[in-house]
Amino acid sequence: MAAKELNVEEKLRALYDLQLIDSRIDEIRNVRGELPLEVEDLEDEVAGLSTRLDKFKSDLESIEDQIKAKKVSIEEHKEAIKKYTSQQKEVRNNREFNSLSKEIEFQELEIQLAEKHIREMKASIEHKKEVIAQSKEKLEAKSTHLKHKKSELDAIMSETEKEEKFLTEKSAEYQAQIEDRLLSAYNRIRGSVRNGLAIVSIERGASAGSFFTIPPQTQMEIASRKKIITDEHSGRILVDNALAQEEREKMEQLFAKI
Incomplete structure (x- = not known):
């Protein structure tokens, strides 16, 4: 018009x-000042921390599954050692005996390697647990801070929303006259x-x-x-x-x- x-x-x-x-x-x-931006930044931070925490938990589960798999493989290597040791009792010559000894030695090395991996993975689990605890603490603090800031913003919005809406409509009315x-x-x-x-x-x-x-x-x-x-x-x-x-x-x- x-x-x-x-x-x-x-x-x-x-x-x-x-x-x-x-x-x-x-x-x-x-x-309101920077409050809406502060709330937005805190929401992003909380979301980021939550995602990071979920990833750490997923990593923990994955490492624990790998440890279980390594333990299973150790048992398999032990069974193989028993089998080769038993076969050594029935060999007819040194060549067969030595061949079985090499197999046993290989299985023992595999057990040592698996045990080494398990120790490393357990150390990684302990480290990740510490990081998870720190992340949880940080997430709780940020979530509490966000709750207070949102409450503060909601209080200001409830006080000023009606007035701002009225004034914005009046501003549009006066602009239409010019x-x-x-x-x-x-x-x-x-x-x-x-x-x-x-x-x-x-x-x-x-x-x-x-x-x-x-x-x-x-x-x-x-x-x-x-x-x-x-x-x-x-x-x-x-x-x-x-x-x-x-x-x-x-x-x-x-x-x-x-």
Whole structure:
């Protein structure tokens, strides 16, 4: 829907009202600050720790299965040694005896190697158990921290959600009244200044928040409300103090209804 055609004074009032509403929204969001990002980062960290813990547990199960397999192979090698030892009693010559001795020696070496692997794997299990305990402790601490931060964020959201929704809708209403060119300028200025103030009043001969004095002639032009004038130093749109005061009072009544 096309914006209603406003005269210059009405445009200035609509812009200043929009600024007051948007500044109020900024204040609400500043109260939340970095909290939503903190919660998001903590959620990612908790998820990462949980995944890491699951992997360690899976690794433990895998190592334990490997130990079982090694123990089975040791028993198989022992059975083979018994078989070869028994066969040695029935051999007819040294060549067969020596051949069986080599087989026995090979089986014994395999048992030693398997036992060495089992010792290494048991040491790995102990190390992983320590890491799992540390990871569990860290996960519990992070989960508790996340719970507190989420609770804090939920409390702020419940306090401010209704007000922010109302103000966001009002901001959209006021934006719809302002022509696109002017609204684009307002948004551009708002995005380029630290405090988000695109339109400010004149206070004690200077634009609010500035030390640069505005010439009396320019002040008179601003007070006449016949054209839109920007501050040559900050680029902000300027309004006279009387208009600003009237609109502040009007917006305070609106905010009081929330």
